[in-house]
Amino acid sequence: MSIAWYLAVSAIIFSLGALGVMTRRNPLVVLLCLELMLNGGNLALIAFSRMWGNGDGQILAIVVMTVAACEVCIGLGMIVAIYRRQLPIDVDELRELQG
Amino acid sequence: MSAVLFFLAAIGAITGAVGVVVVRNPFYSVLALVSHLISLAVLFLLLRAEFVAAVQVVVYAGAVMVLYVFVVAYVGGESDSIGERLRGAGAAGPSGSTLRLGGAIVGGALLVELLIALLGTGLQATSGYGAGYAPGPRTFGTPAYIGNLLLTRFLIAFELASFLLLIAAVGGVVLARRRGGLGEEDERDVLTPMDLLRPLGTGTTAEGVGARTGNGNGVGVGAGSRYPS
Numbered sequence: 448m449s450i451a452w453y454l455a456v457s458a459i460i461f462s463l464g465a466l467g468v469m470t471r472r473n474p475l476v477v478l479l480c481l482e483l484m485l486n487g488g489n490l491a492l493i494a495f496s497r498m499w500g501n502g503d504g505q506i507l508a509i510v511v512m513t514v515a516a517c518e519v520c521i522g523l524g525m526i527v528a529i530y531r532r533q534l535p536i537d538v539d540e541l542r543e544l545q546g
Numbered sequence: 547m548s549a550v551l552f553f554l555a556a557i558g559a560i561t562g563a564v565g566v567v568v569v570r571n572p573f574y575s576v577l578a579l580v581s582h583l584i585s586l587a588v589l590f591l592l593l594r595a596e597f598v599a600a601v602q603v604v605v606y607a608g609a610v611m612v613l614y615v616f617v618v619a620y621v622g623g624e625s626d627s628i629g630e631r632l633r634g635a636g637a638a639g640p641s642g643s644t645l646r647l648g649g650a651i652v653g654g655a656l657l658v659e660l661l662i663a664l665l666g667t668g669l670q671a672t673s674g675y676g677a678g679y680a681p682g683p684r685t686f687g688t689p690a691y692i693g694n695l696l697l698t699r700f701l702i703a704f705e706l707a708s709f710l711l712l713i714a715a716v717g718g719v720v721l722a723r724r725r726g727g728l729g730e731e732d733e734r735d736v737l738t739p740m741d742l743l744r745p746l747g748t749g750t751t752a753e754g755v756g757a758r759t760g761n762g763n764g765v766g767v768g769a770g771s772r773y774p775s
Contacts, residue, residue, distance in 0.1 A: 448548065448552045448592070449674060449675055450676055451664075452552065453589065453593065454664040454665060455661060455664070456556045456559060456560065456589070457664075458657060458660035458661050458664055459563075459657065460559060460560065460563050460582075460586075461656075462656045462660060463560070463563040463564060463566075463567055464563065464566075464567075465656050466567055466652075466653030469649035469652060469653065470645070470649040470650070471567070473572055475572045475575075475614070475617065475618060476572055476575050479566050479572075479576065479614070480567060483563050483566055483567075489586075490586060490590075491664070493590055493593050493595045493598060494593055496595070497593040497676040498674070498676045498677065499677060500678065500686060501677075502691055503695070503700075505595050505597070505687060505692060505695075506692065506696060506700045508595075508598050509601065509692070509696075509707075510703055510707050512601060512602070512605065512606065514707075516605070516711065516714070517710055517711060517713075517714030519614070520613075520715060520718040521718060521721065523614070523617045523718070523722075524717065524718040524719075524720075524721030524722040526617060526621060527617060527620065527621070527721070527722040528721050530620070530621045536621060
């Protein structure tokens, strides 16, 4: 398959992730959709890496995975903290920072 | 053969992504994401990124998703949010569906824009099959190749990523630890050898005012102070 097909799949996955981030209200699912967006980016990176026959894109994809793992760690820690304080687990209800 | 595998994996990845977004129960969302990640690993393999595919399956679909499953099981995978139940479905209904429609429109616009940006560019090479590839032990995408790059050209990125992981681990522990009220850690009872040797009732000032019993258990820390409002 040509590289363009992979790029199309990555664009679809990224848009689905963005749609989920915008519409879902459970912060757990928002984090999952964030993972989808990162994976869409990763697929594009690796497709371009294959296109040029160069490993830099794969290194960048591994770094993106690291950042995603850190984001999961912090995000899940925040969700557990929210749960411990018995606040509603809903991104629409958590509006204390909204001003 | 490669085309068949590509379409199978792409359909699996997109179906998994749709499942993550659409399914109401967060637990099933996590399972859909696992299937999405495994399909994506097949796509990575088709792109000759063997090491990244292995990392994707082992680290992402294995470790990270287990973390998600634990948190979903701990927090409780409620399909309806607490706030929605408090407000009632009627109050949240119209504005919620309008927002959802707006989100769908923005997502569709983003998809069109991305497709135009990626496929409609002047990049001629995207219609090709990529650079030449010869199988071998140290060729493009193998662990030896990736390790060589990581420890030579991308050493600073590698070290920064490890430092970032350390910061995130510390931050996760700090965020998720069990908090008490203000100043609880200073007042927490410290068990010294003298507390064990000393008989009950021969005590200290703290024991006299009832703040501390002889056996060293902290009784002043109630369940209420653990959840400050």
